[in-house]
Amino acid sequence: MPNRLRLNLYFGLLAKWAVAFACMFLLVAGLFTLFLGRDWLVRNQSIYEGLLYVNQPGTKSVAGMQGYGVTSYGEDGLVVNKILQDNVIRIVFWGDSFVEARQVSDQHKFTEIVEQSWNKRHPEMRIQSLNLGLAGLDSRAYLQFGENVDATFKPDYLFLMITNPDFYTLSYRPVALERVAAGDYTNLVRSESDFGIRHIVNDIGLQSFASQLKLQTFAFMNEGNQRVSETVNAKGKESRSAELQESIQLQLQALKSIWGNRLVILYRQQVTDYGRNLEEGKTTELYKALAASDIPYIDTYEPLQIAMRDGKPPYGFINFALGKGHLNQVGHQLVADAVLGYLEGLEALE
Numbered sequence: 001m002p003n004r005l006r007l008n009l010y011f012g013l014l015a016k017w018a019v020a021f022a023c024m025f026l027l028v029a030g031l032f033t034l035f036l037g038r039d040w041l042v043r044n045q046s047i048y049e050g051l052l053y054v055n056q057p058g059t060k061s062v063a064g065m066q067g068y069g070v071t072s073y074g075e076d077g078l079v080v081n082k083i084l085q086d087n088v089i090r091i092v093f094w095g096d097s098f099v100e101a102r103q104v105s106d107q108h109k110f111t112e113i114v115e116q117s118w119n120k121r122h123p124e125m126r127i128q129s130l131n132l133g134l135a136g137l138d139s140r141a142y143l144q145f146g147e148n149v150d151a152t153f154k155p156d157y158l159f160l161m162i163t164n165p166d167f168y169t170l171s172y173r174p175v176a177l178e179r180v181a182a183g184d185y186t187n188l189v190r191s192e193s194d195f196g197i198r199h200i201v202n203d204i205g206l207q208s209f210a211s212q213l214k215l216q217t218f219a220f221m222n223e224g225n226q227r228v229s230e231t232v233n234a235k236g237k238e239s240r241s242a243e244l245q246e247s248i249q250l251q252l253q254a255l256k257s258i259w260g261n262r263l264v265i266l267y268r269q270q271v272t273d274y275g276r277n278l279e280e281g282k283t284t285e286l287y288k289a290l291a292a293s294d295i296p297y298i299d300t301y302e303p304l305q306i307a308m309r310d311g312k313p314p315y316g317f318i319n320f321a322l323g324k325g326h327l328n329q330v331g332h333q334l335v336a337d338a339v340l341g342y343l344e345g346l347e348a349l350e
Contacts, residue, residue, distance in 0.1 A: 069105040079133050093110075112129065267300060
């Protein structure tokens with residue numbers, strides 16, 4: 001066969017394969033988006049003042065980097081789509097990705113376990129839990145948008161899940177910290193910029209599929225990224241000081257100025273050393289600041305640490321290293337149990 005004919009045959013086959021691959025890719029992406037991953041992002045105006053993106057109300061998404069949970073989204077940045085109820089005790093759970101908990105499905109998030117378990121035990125005194133988790137939030141967002149959350153949801157209690165690093169950014173910005181000390185909580189958070197090609201992917205409804213594709217393509221990078229994160233955290237520990245604790249105390253009091261006695265802190269600290277060092281979580285500046293304050297808090301570190309020590313990792317999934325990353329179903333149940341224990345002993349709830 002002449003070389004030119006052979007080349008034409010090869011190019012013809014490549015063209016057919018390329019078209020077939022493109023058609024199959026679009027078919028899989030379309031089916032995935034249609035039945036599983038409908039997670040369009042929109043700027044939220046009511047809570048986040050048009051500065052931050054949330055999932056579009058009424059959509060669902062499948063977790064990308066860890067787990068395969070299906071999460072629904074409601075109005076005003078709610079995670080787990082709900083209609084606000086009257087004549088119930090309303091509890092807002094606010095925090096970052098550990099509260100949003102995309103890695104597990106709605107019914108397995110600790111916020112929903114709390115509601116279902118409590119209402120089953122106490123049908124005469126029902127509660128409604130509202131999940132307001134959003135990945136990437138820190139103390140700046142909780143201060144700037146706190147009054148918006150209060151005005152929108154009017155909760156009886158705010159359970160705020162925070163960890164030591166949530167206070168770092170504001171602590172290392174003295175000008176902004178001075179404004180917070182003076183009671184000015186505005187302009188702490190910058191607007192999220194549009195994100196190029198990701199914005200296009202989002203607009204055509206393939207955000208969740210793109211996340212899954214990235215997971216399957218770059219899964220080997222997860223462990224390396226986790227090690228980098230641990231190294232950064234270790235360096236952070238070395239630089240902590242009494243000055244940082246003082247800054248955290250200031251920020252905690254600023255949060256209390258918004259919420260008063262309705263504020264309850266869910267203290268979170270990543271479990272280390274395979275759960276062997278139970279006292280490590282009590283050495284952080286945040287823990288010390290909470291112990292010295294009059295703000296009630298729930299220590300979620302201890303039950304998670306004990307579970308890790310006993311060989312029941314509260315972190316990690318079948319597609320991610322056990323003991324790493326976000327809470328799995330075991331971890332969510334433990335956090336829910338800690339919250340339920342607190343509620344049971346709360347006389348004011350009655």
